[in-house]
Amino acid sequence: MLELAVLGLLAEQPRHGYDLKKRLSETLGPLWGISFGSLYPALRRLERSGAIEEVDEDAATPASTGTFVPTGSLKGDLAAARLRLRARPTRRTRRAYAITDRGRALFTELLTDEGDDDERAFAVKLLFCGHLDPLARLAFLERRRAQLNQRLVAERKPAARSIDRYSRSLLEHRARSTQHDLDWIAELIAQERAEQTGDRTEGATA
Amino acid sequence: MLELAVLGLLAEQPRHGYDLKKRLSETLGPLWGISFGSLYPALRRLERSGAIEEVDEDAATPASTGTFVPTGSLKGDLAAARLRLRARPTRRTRRAYAITDRGRALFTELLTDEGDDDERAFAVKLLFCGHLDPLARLAFLERRRAQLNQRLVAERKPAARSIDRYSRSLLEHRARSTQHDLDWIAELIAQERAEQTGDRTEGATA
DNA sequence: GCATCGATATATCGATTCGATATATCGTGC
């Protein structure tokens, strides 16, 4: 899962660990508080398997973290010159990674995988589902809808045994949340369909 | 966290592992798919530390899992008799655990701990917050409210950099979900307050 | 100049949790 998230971000552009972590936590938020203890090992795994590779940090878009941005002004040039002179400051500095062809293949594979679809997996896949073709994307969303529908059925039925006030409230709230999620997915699906029937330039493949 | 959940259930009555797992997953649902790979080690940890102890399975309420329930009928009596004759069938059968005094102390400690309050911790604590005194319960709920408020502020602000349609939709949906959670907590708090001012028999302690 | 501070950045450790799998037992239907 972490692999997919990392590959998805690196597909845009090369980045270093700290940056990956920042972006992932700001997007996945409280759902998934990625820790360095899982991120760095994941990067090493990916590098070992040849899905990503370390690249010169100039290859990464500057301004990605806001640190030592060459502003183009005289003052900026000075800082940049200092940096360049020191020739990659000893180590403990940033290590930028880029995705490889092998990584791109893995990314597609993980994104298409219908096997794991827990809360996290769905959120991560949704983030990158722009890389899927419209039909695959629609299938992905429908899969989620079916899953939520099934869950809702389970949540709606009585409460089995007697439970106290707080447990009941939790159960009710979760059922409402599921319904909320379901409405959201339904809207996403509607948008997809509208768009697909909208550009009727290519013949319907399925 | 698992410890708290287990202790909370065992505080009601003795249970065995499989039963604990069923109840926890039916209540915590998709938020936390507890696995045996974490449950059984947790039980062993708790037993080693003296928080729980293995008890005769007759001590557990029958009908808890639906298996070999002594129905009281002739047919039921037959099965029960068979069971009793075999004197605890070799092993690989259920092991029921009961909470100890030490465990009850640990339970209170974990339940009151203000340190960890992620999504899971909140859900589990809410399940058992009936064991707290009204003021502590109110404080617990207020803590959650503050946490959600803070999150909402972070989620409301722009979107930093440009993101695609799906990412934006995810972000927006999460902000709405947080608001939804917030409304729920606010309602729970209102109920608590109403109840506390309702029974004005004892003096306000704080 | 330089001391200090907070943000940036990489790394590792132990403990917990997950997901898959193995295995045994029980009740039921054939």
Next chain:
DNA sequence: GCACGATATATCGAATCGATATATCGATGC
């Protein structure tokens, strides 16, 4: 009797977490 699915306990390797250590950089104050 026996095949089957639900019940039940257990374990393994890998992934993840949370805490902590350490290094660098830029800014601030003196």
